[in-house]
Amino acid sequence: MSEPLVLSAQVGAVRTLTLNRPKALNSFTADMHEALAQALSEAETDAQVRCLVLTGAGRAFCAGQDLADPAVAPNLAPGARPTDVGNVIERYYKPLVLRLRAMPVPVIAAVNGVCAGAGASLALGCDIVIAARSASFIQAFSKIGLVPDAGGTWLLPRLVGRANALALAMTGDKLTAEAAQQMGLIWKCVDDAAFADDVSATAARLAAMPVKALVATRAVIDASMQLGLADALSLEGEWQSRLSASRDYLEGVAAFMAKRPAHFSDR
Ligand code: T3D
Numbered sequence: 599m600s601e602p603l604v605l606s607a608q609v610g611a612v613r614t615l616t617l618n619r620p621k622a623l624n625s626f627t628a629d630m631h632e633a634l635a636q637a638l639s640e641a642e643t644d645a646q647v648r649c650l651v652l653t654g655a656g657r658a659f660c661a662g663q664d665l666a667d668p669a670v671a672p673n674l675a676p677g678a679r680p681t682d683v684g685n686v687i688e689r690y691y692k693p694l695v696l697r698l699r700a701m702p703v704p705v706i707a708a709v710n711g712v713c714a715g716a717g718a719s720l721a722l723g724c725d726i727v728i729a730a731r732s733a734s735f736i737q738a739f740s741k742i743g744l745v746p747d748a749g750g751t752w753l754l755p756r757l758v759g760r761a762n763a764l765a766l767a768m769t770g771d772k773l774t775a776e777a778a779q780q781m782g783l784i785w786k787c788v789d790d791a792a793f794a795d796d797v798s799a800t801a802a803r804l805a806a807m808p809v810k811a812l813v814a815t816r817a818v819i820d821a822s823m824q825l826g827l828a829d830a831l832s833l834e835g836e837w838q839s840r841l842s843a844s845r846d847y848l849e850g851v852a853a854f855m856a857k858r859p860a861h862f863s864d865r
Contacts, residue, residue, distance in 0.1 A: 603633040605655065606640070609798070611648035611805035613641045614708075620656025625664035626716065631690040638697055645865060648805035650701060651797060652724060653708040654717075662715025662738060662748075683744070691716055691748040695723050699820070702865060704804045704812045708797040709775070709784070714738040719748035722757065725816055727784035728800060729775035730793040735783065740770045756823060758783050808846035810864040 605616040615637050617624035624630075641647045654660050663670055663686065670683045698705055698720075707724035714736040721727055721735075737754075739746050746754065746767050754763035758781050766773065775787035788796045804812065814837050822830045841847055846864040853860035
């Protein structure tokens with residue numbers, strides 16, 4: 599039997615999904631997209647899941663689109679009709695990126711190795727990015743005559759500003775995990791030996807927090823990018839109204855007053 603294209607593992611309240619095409623650096627085929635979509639559906643609907651970790655098998659996180667996939671590989675025959683790769687974006691990457699951004703739990707990208715093209719966009723679109731020191735980030739698109747996709751053009755300038763975004767996207771240069779952290783592209787870079795433990799500890803910590811509020815924080819911060827201060831203040835107020843009616847708020851305040859650890863349960 600062939601290996602699953604996405605491995606799924608649950609430890610406590612943390613679900614880890616591992617892209618599993620290591621020989622092709624976990625690049626995306628249509629089948630791997632389908633497998634990931636299925637795994638995300640399961641994570642979304644399983645109340646036991648309170649944090650999601652996305653990572654890659656072997657030495658890469660994800661090398662983006664599988665360029666050998668007949669759906670996207672350019673047809674090199676003279677006079678042949680060009681392959682329209684825009685369809686692949688619309689069918690697979692757009693729903694994937696939007697879905698990760700709307701997950702009902704916090705999402706960590708555990709960048710274990712190189713990520714390139716849409717693989718880099720995928721990692722950067724997650725809520726928190728932790729990279730192993732040996733990992734790297736490559737905006738590979740320019741090298742094959744494309745623009746950054748899977749959210750790259752939206753994410754890069756928001757994360758690191760126009761100057762860095764354009765330089766990274768135009769040169770396609772490899773950025774080390776350490777440089778990515780210094781530039782503010784990712785949250786942190788961790789020594790390889792400490793990487794797995796750091797990811798596990800961070801994920802377990804988030805899973806024990808009021809995840810409904812964490813997910814609302816993502817939504818409000820994303821929305822605030824498009825808002826003026828007055829509208830952002832209003833949106834914060836609307837969310838505080840909703841969240842202050844939640845069990846987690848009552849529990850958080852009760853635990854604080856009683857000087858005991860809180861046990862959050864909303865999702
Ligand atoms: O096109 C569309 O559908 C639109 C959507 C686009 C989204 C995108 O993601 S566009 C960008 C696509 N990705 C790339 O251009 C990256 C291509 N890969 C690389 O540049 C390099 O592999 C890396 C810099 C990531 C790593 O380099 P290195 O030297 O460590 O490894 P390698 O030897 O190049 O790769 C190892 C194997 O993985 C190799 O196969 P082999 O020779 O051992 O059989 C290589 O062909 C394969 N591989 C790596 N990336 C891809 C891939 N196979 C298919 N597609 C890939 N993207």
